[in-house]
Amino acid sequence: MPTSSSPTPPRFEHRTELGPILGIGTERPRLSWTVPTAPAGWLQRRYEIEIERADRLDRFEVASNDQVLVPWPGRPLISRESARVRVRVADDQYSGWSEWATVEAGLFDPADWRGSFITPTEIGGLDDAAPILLSNVDLAGRIVRARLYVTALGTYQATINGRAISDQVLAPGWTSYDHRLRYHVYDVTGIVEAGANELGFTLGNGWYRGRLGFEGRRAIYGDRLALLAQLEVTLADGSVQIHATNDSWCALSSGVVADDLYDGQTTDLRIEARTGRRHAVESVDYPKERLVAAEGPVVRPVQEAPALKVWTSPSGRTLVDFGQNIVGWVRLRTSGLAAGTTVTIRHAEVLEDGELGVRPLRTAKATDSYVMDGGPDRILEPAFTLHGFRFAEVTGVPHLTAADITAIVVASDLRRTGWFESSNTLLDRLHENVVWSMRGNFIDLPTDCPQRDERLGWTGDAQVFAPTAFSLFDTAGLLSSWLADLAAEQWPDGTVPYVVPDVIGAGSPPSPTAAWGDASTIIPWTMFERSGDSGILERQYPSMRRWVDRIAAAAGDRHVWDQGFQFGDWLDPAAPPDDPARAMTDPALVATAYLARSAHVLAATAAQLGYAEDHARYARLADETRAAFSRRFVTADGRMESDSPTAYAVAIVWDLFADESQRSAAGRRLADLVRAGGFRISTGFVGTPVICDALTSTGHAQVAHRLLLQTGCPSWLYPVTMGATSMWERWDSMLPDGTINPGEMTSFNHFALGAVADWLHRSVAGLVPLAPGYRRIRIEPVPPADLDFASTTHRTPYGDARVAWRRNDGRLLVTAHIPVGAEADVKLPDGSRLFTVAHGDHEWAVDREPGDPTPATIRDLVDDAPNWSVLLRELSLAGIGFDTETKVAGRLLAFFDQPLTELAQALAPEGATLPDTRARVREITLRVTAKMPDRSAVLEGTLG
Template identity: 55%
Template sequence: MPDQFSTIRPAPVRYEHATSGFGLGTGTPRLSWQVPAAPEGYAQAIYELELTDADTGATSVDRVESPEQVLVPWPFPALGSRARGSVRVRVAGAGEDWSGWSEPAPVETTLLDPLDWTARFVSPRTLGGIEQPAPIVRGGVELTGAVAGEIVRARLHVTALGLHVTTINGVRVTDEELAPGWTSYGSRLRFRTHDVTGLLREGANSVEVLLGNGWYRGRLGWGGRRAHYGDRLAALAQLEVTLTDGTVRTFGTDETWTAVASGVLADDLYDGQITDLRFVPDAHGEPVDVLDEDLGRLVPPAGPPVRSVAEVPAVSLSRSPSGRLLADFGENVVGWVRLRVRGGAEGRRVVVRHAEVLEHGELGVRPLRSAKATDEYVLAGETAELTPSLTFHGFRYAELEGVSEEQVESATAVVLSSDLRPTGTFACSAPDVETLHANVVRSMRGNFLDVPTDCPQRDERLGWTGDIQVFAPTAAFLADCAGFLTSWLADLAADQQPDGSVPFVVPDVLRRPEGPAAAAWGDAATVVPSVLYERFADAEVLATQFDSMKAWTDRIAGLAGKDGLWAGGFQFGDWLDPAAPPEDPAAARTDPDLLATAHLVRSAELTARAAEVLGRSAEERHYADLAATARDAFAREFVSPSGRLHNDAPTAYALALIWDLLPTPEQRAHAGRTLADLVRKAGFRVATGFVGTPLITDALTLAGEPELAYRLLLERGCPSWLYPVTMGATTIWERWDSMLPDGSINPGQMTSFNHYALGAVADWLHRVVAGLAPAAPGYRRLLVRPMPGGGLTSAAARHDTPYGPAAVAWERADGRLRLSVEVPVGVRADVHVPGRAELVEVGHGHHRWDVPDPVEPPRVVRTVRDAIDDAGLWDELVATAVTAGLASDGAEIAARVGPHLDAPATELPALVPPRLRPAPDEVRERLAAVVARRGVR
C-alpha cells in the first residue's frame, strides 16, 4: 500500500467556501481537500499541512492525527493583512503510508482591520443627485520613475455606496457586475480586492469609478420608495503598489479626487438605464466631499460576485401582431440585452423593453407592475454596441424600438448570476421531468443574484425568507452556495429585530414597525443554517447563527405561550395554494394555526440539534423540551385519536408525517392513508402551496405510497409540476397557473414566471428518484436508496460533495435492474439495492449491482381506490369518459368518485355521471368493458 499510495496526491486545498485563496477575509481560514483516488481499504488517519511564506520562502509544517479533511482548523499562527503564501497537504493512513504533496494553493489575505484603510469615502458635491445622471469620481495615480518592471504587484480594494464600475486607464478592473452587491448596508458593506498589476503604467494613471443607484439608492419594494439606505452615492478605493525595492505606495479616494457627470442619464434596477452615447465627460470636474462613514462595517465577501455566467443569442427576430419588433431568446433569463446595431444616425433613440412572456403575441408587461424594465440609448454614430451596466432584468423577450431587423447585427442575452460553482446534476428517462429539473436550475441561477430573491423582473426582487427556507436543500445540491447563503444569513441576523422577529425579506427594506413573526418565513433563521451544516459540514455557521436561531425560536415560543400552541396573528400560511383565488394568495386550505405550531416544533428541534453539535447541553435540553411541549400541543389540538387531522388538507398531513407530529404508529398509518386518498381525490393534481410542496412527495413516500408520489410528479394537467412544461416554460412559475391554458396571464397581481420555490421538489428527485442523499454532515456518509417507479426506466444523480464526486444511477431493462454507485475517498455509503432486504455498506470506489427488476406485481383491483392506483386502468377510464363528454379531465372524475373509494371497482361506470345529460348506454358499456378488460374483480 505505501508504494501504491505514494503516487496519489490530494487535490489542492480550498480555503473556507471559496474557489480561490485570493482576497481572503480571515487570517485563520479553514481548509478542505479531496483525495481523487486511493487503494481499496485506505482511510485517512493523519494529515500534514505545509505553509510557505511568499515573501521569505520560510515554511512551517503541522501534523494532525485526524481523519477530517473538510473545513479543518487553520493550524498555523494567524495571518495578518496582505499576507501571501501557499499551502500544501499530504495525507496518510494508519500505517503512515504518505501520499504525495498536493499542488501549492496560493493564499493572500485582504485588509483585515479597519485601521488598514487610509482611503475615505468620497461623494460628488453637487452632481449625482437622485434625478441626475450617474456620476463618475476619479483620481490620478502618478508612478513617475517607476517603470513597469519595478512594479511587483498592485492591489485595489474597492467598494461603494451604490453600484460601482471601476476602471484603471479605461480598462475595467474586474469582470464582476452590480458590485458591491446587496447587504444590510447599515451593518455590513462588502469590499473586494483586485489584482490590477497589469493595468498600471509608468507615469500618470487614471482611476475612475462610475456610481449607480443600485439597491442602495434605487427603488425597492412597492410604492416607489427610493434611497432606503441613503441619498448620497460614494466610492471608496485604495490602491497599493509594491515596488521591487519592497516599498509600498498607497493611493486612495480623498479630497483631491474630482467628480463629473457621465452619459448614464438615469439608472434603476426596476426601471432600467438610459445612456447617451454621445456624451463626453468634463475634463475638469467638481470637488468631492469626504464622508464620515464607519469603516468598521466593511466586510470581505463570503461568496462569489455576480458575473456574466452565460450568453444566449436570440433565436428569432419577428414582428408582433401590432408590428413591433420582438427578439426571442428561447429561454427565460436574468441579465440584460447586448445589442449590436448599424445604420443608426447620431441622436437616434433605441429602446429595449423586456418581459418574460408574450400575451396574444405582444410583450406581456402586466406582471411587471410598476417596473419599466426598459433600457434606452441615444446613438452617437452609425454602429454601436448597446449594453447597460447598472441594472438587470428578467426576460425571455425584448421589444426593440428605433431599429429595423436589417439594422440589428446581433442580439444576445447576457445572463447574470452570483458565480456559484455547479455541483449537482440529475437525469432520467422522462424528458418532461428532465425539463422540469432544468427549469429549477435556471430559476435558481436567475434568482441567486447576490441575494436569494423571489423573482427577478417586477417591482419586488426581494430576499423573501420563506422562499429560500423551502428551497435551501435543493440549492445546496445544485451549487456550492455555502458562502453565498452564509453571507445572506449574516444579513438576516443583522436585520433581526430585538424581540427575535425575523423580517419577511432580507435585507429588510419593508421595515415593518411591528415585530413580524410568520411561520415558514421566519423559520429561515433555523432551517438555512441547519441545511448548510447538513450539506457542507459547516458547524461554524451554526455557531455564528446560534444566537439568531435561539432568538427566533424564543420569539415564536413566546407567541405560543406555555401550552406550546401557536395560534392567531398574521400568517402567510400555505402561500399560493392552488385553491386560493388570484386576489387572495394566503387563502389556503391548511389551517394557519396548525401550520404555525408545526413550525414551532421544527425550529425548536433544529435549535436543539445545533446546540448538541456545539456542545451546549443545557440549551439542547431546553429546546428539546420546548419541541416536545409544542408537539404535544399539536397532537392535542389538531389530531384525533384515529390519526385524522381536523384540517383535511394535504399540506397539513405532509407536515404531520414528515416532522413526526403524530404520537402513535396507528395515527401515522391512518394519516398516511388519508393523505394518499386526498391525492387520489384530487386526480393527482397538486393541492399544496409554498409550504406543502417541498414535503408532499416525501410524505407520500414515507406513507408507503411512492407510486402516488410519481403520479403526482408526472401529472400534466393544471395544477401540476409538468403543466408549465407543457406550456413551454423554461423556468419555475410563481403560481401553478401563472399562464392559463388559453395563453393568457393569470389575473393575480403576483404572477411571476421565474420563482424557484415550487421547484423544491427537485430535492426529492435527487434523494428518492435517483437515490443520492447525505447520511452524515457534508456527505461524510451517503444514503443510497433509489425508489424506481412511475414507469421511469432510468434515473441518475451526481453531486460534488466536499469529499469529491458521488453518483448514483439505475436502469431497468430486460427484466433486470442495474445500479451503479460512486463513492468518493473518505466516505462510506449505506446502499439499499431495490428488491433486496439487506443493507450493503461500501467504501470509496465504483460499485455495481445487477438484480432482477423488483417490479411490483399489479395490484388486485377490487375497489375504486385500487382502480385509481392502477395507472393504466385509470388513464384508460379517464380517456374514455373525456372522449364521451362525461367529464373535462381526470381531476373532475376523481372529485366525483372520491367519496366512493371503498366502493367495488365494478361500480365505476355508474360513478362517472354525465356532465350535461345522461350517458348513453353505449358509453356505459364502453366504461364497463374497460373495467372488465383490466381484470377487475
C-alpha cells in the same frame, strides 16, 4: 497499503473561484481538499499541511481523517498577508503533495483603510447622471504587486487607464448597509503601469439608492453615492505606495443619464465624460467597522443566449425571442445610426396576444435606452441594471437580425454541484427550469423574482428552497453572507423580517410569521447538513435561539401558535388569485408545525455545539409542541383538522403524530387526497417541498410519482407543456388559454415551487446525504414505473458522488460512485437488506421490483395509471357527466376502499338512472381491461 493519489489543492472557507483567493475575511481560514482516487480499503489517517509565507515555511502533521473545513494549523494571517498552502494525506504512507493554493488576507482592521468615503459635491444627485470619480497616481519604479480594495454606497464600475479591472458587475452587491458593507479585492498588477495612471469609478444607484420594493421608495439607505477605494502598489525595492480616496479626487458626469435596477438604464453616447467639467468631492461618514470581506462569488456575466428569432408583432413592433427566460441584459450591435437616434429595448418574460406581456412587471419599466452618437459601429449594453426576460422589443434599429442581438446572463458565479437526468424529457426540462430560476434569483442573495418592482430577499422562499439550492449549486458562501444580514436585521425581540435586507419594514417589528422567520433556524441547519460547516451553527446560534424563543412566547403555554398574521401555505392553488394566503390549510396548523420543527432543529444544533442545557430545554419544547400539535390538529385515527395535503405532509415529514398508527393512517389519507385531486398538485409554498417525501416515506411512492409526472393544471409539468423555461411563481402563472394569471402578483421566474428537485435527486435517483457534508450517503433509488432510467451526480465536499439506475431486460441495474473519504448505506428497490460500501465504483442488479397489485378496489383502479387514463377517456366519450380527471377522482374518494362492484354506484350522476349508468360503466371497464386478460377476468367477475 498502496497510497492514494495526491489531493486536490486546498480550498479556503467557502470560496470557490479559481486561482488565488484574495481578500479572505478570516485570520485562520479553514481548509478542504478531496482525494481523487485511492485503492480499496484505503483510509486517510493523517495529513500534513505546508504553509509558505514570505519569511518562512511551516509544516504541520495532524492525526485525523477529516478533510473538510479543517482548522488552520499555523499562526494567524495578518492584513494583506499572502500564503501558499499545500497538503498530502496518508493511510500507512503519504501520498504526493497537492499543488500549491494561494490565499491572501483582506483588511482586518478599520485602520487599514487609509482613505475616506467620498461623494461628488455638485453632481451625482438622485436624478442626475451617474458620476465618475477620478484620480491620478504616479508610480515610480518596477511594480511587483498591486492590489485594489474597493467598496461603495451604490454600485461601481472600475477602470485603470481606461481598462476594466474585472468582469464583475453590480459590485459590491447588496448587504444590510446599516450593519454590513462588503468590499472586494482585485489583483491589478498587470494593469497599473510605471508612471502616470488614471483611476476611474463610475457609480450607479444599485440597491443603495435605486428603487426598492413594491411601494415605489427610492434612496432607502441614503441619497448620496459614495466610494471607498485604496490602491496599494509594491515596488521592486520593497516600498509600498498607497493611494486612497480623499478630497483631492474629482468627479465628472457620465453618459449614463439614468440608471435603476427596476426601470433600466438610459445612456447618451454623445456625452464624452472625460472632456466634461470636473467637480469637487467631499468626504462622507460611514463606519469602517461595518466593512466585511466577501464570502461568496461575485456577480458577473456567466453565459450568453443568442437570439433565436426576430419578427414583427401584430402591432408592428420588432420582437426578439432568446429561447430561455434569463436574468441579465441585452447586448446589441448597431451600425450607421445617425446621431440623436434613440434605440430602446424593452423586456418581458412572456408574450400575450402576440405582444410583450408586461403586466407582470407591475411598475417596473425594464427598459434600456441609448441615444446614438453617429459612430459607425457600436455595441450597446448596460452596466447598472438587471432584467428578467425571455423576449425583447427593439425600436430604433431598422432591419434588425438575430445576429445583431444577444442576451447576456448575469448571476452570482456559483459553482454547479448537482445534476439530474432521466428518460422523461419533460421531467428533465423541469429540472433545468429549477436550475435556471435559481441562477436568475441567486444574485448576491436569494430573491423572489427578477422582473417586477420587488426582487427582495424573502425569507420564506429561501427557507423552503434551501435543500434544493445546496443540491444544485455551492451556495454556502452566498447564504452565509445573507444569514449574517438576517441576524443583523433581526429585531431585539427575536422577530425575523419578511425580507432580508429589510426594506419593507415600518420601523417596528412585524408580526412573526411561520416558514418565513424559520429561515433563521432551518437554513443554517441545512447548510451544516449539506456542507459540513458547524461554524455556521456557532455563528448563527444566537439568532436561531432568539427566533425560537420569540415564537414559543407567541404560542404560550398551550404551545399552539394561533395568534397574529400568517402567510400560511402561501400560493396554495386553491387560493384566489387576489388572496394567495387564503389556503386550504389552517395557518395555525402551519405555524405550530414550524414551531415544533424549529425547536427540534435548535435542540439538535445545541447538541452539536455541546450546549447541554439548551439541548434539554429546546428538546423539551419540541416534544411539548409535537404533543400539543397532535392534540389540537389530529384526531385519534390520524385525520387532520385541516383535511388538506399540506397538513398531512408537514405532520408526516416532521414527525408530529402521537404514534405510528396515526402516521400510517395520515399517509393513507394523504395518498387518497392526491388521488381524489386527479394527481394534481394542491399545495403551496409550505406543502410543496415535503409532499413527495411524505408520500414516499409512508409507502405511497407510486402516488408521488403520479403527482410528479402529471401534466394537467396545476402540476409541476404543466408549465413545461406550456413552454416554460424557468419555474413559475404560481402553478398557473399562465392559464391554459395562453393568458397571464389575473392576479397582480405573477412571475415566470421564481424558484420556490422548484423545491421538488431535491427530492428528484434523493428519491427518484436515490442519492441521500446522511451525515454532514455527505460524509455518509444513502443509496436508495425509488424508481417510478414510467421511467426507464434516472441518474444524479452531486459534487460533495469529498468529491463527486453518483447514482444511476436503468431498466434492462426485466432487471434493474444500479450503479454508484462514492468519493474517497465517504461511505454509503445501500438499500435496493427489491427490498433486500441494508448494507454498507466504501469509496469506489459499485454495481448491483435487481431481479425483482415490487409489482403493481391486480386491481381489486376502486383505489387500485385509480392507481393503475394506464387503465385509469383509458377509463377517463371512455367516460368522457360516453358522456357520463365528468369533464375532468379531478371531478372523476373526487367523486370516487368516498369509495376508494370499496370493491369494483361499487364503481357504477360511485359514478352515478345526480338524477341518473342507476341501471343505465351501471351498464355503461361495466361496459367501459371491461373494454378498458380487454387487453389485460389477467386483470379483465377479475374485473368481469367483480362487475358481473
